[in-house]
Amino acid sequence: MTPERRAELVALRRARDLMDREFAVGLDVAAVARHALMSPAHFSRRFRAAYGESPNAYLMTRRIERAMTLLRGGLGVTEACTAVGYSSLGSFSSAFLQLTGETPSAYRARDHDAIESMPGCVARAVGRPVRLPGRPPSPADRAGSEKPDAGARA
Template structure:
């Protein structure tokens, strides 16, 4: 499970699917989904979405790139899906998030990402998020 999660952390902007991640973990896709959720508290799909949103949050406050450009750079293929997912995880739209947070050019990206990382606690538990 750790190998698959590490692969998602490294390659979050790539198109990753459950069968490929299950192969990395050396288990079947169904077993991978069940075990990943039991181990990390969220589905592989939701984990990958959250990682992408975390990276988008850092880019929104450290660059002047457009929201659409950031959406594509972090691995989303639809601006609508990106905006909806961003709002579900962060609680506000990407544009509102950028406006509410000052630019942080002087802060290393890994510090900014850790500081602004959204919590997976309190999200609609019991709701299917795929």
């Protein structure tokens, strides 16, 4: 591996770590790309090549993953929506449904005793939302620089 490639991967990891930490604030591709010291277009291409999905799709998955945890903990749908950075309940519900296959209300009402009794590392792996085959791609998947929720600036 060349030193340039290693430096690029380090920058991409730093950017991904930023998205993991700051998922609930108004991040957009340009801000994350600046953090990685890359142009937005180059960052989007390199991020997709490294991680297999666009930066927006990654950020949406992190937000929905956190919302699932909050809903399992008893938080209401509206509160979970705003806590993970969505300003529109409709956009949040649509993204949640698209990623998990069920509405946030249905997910919240479901029994989560099995996942709550697992160790945290196992629960995160089992509970991680994954885009199912055959499910239409979200706007974030179609274009690396589109925003899934304009109000959340993702």
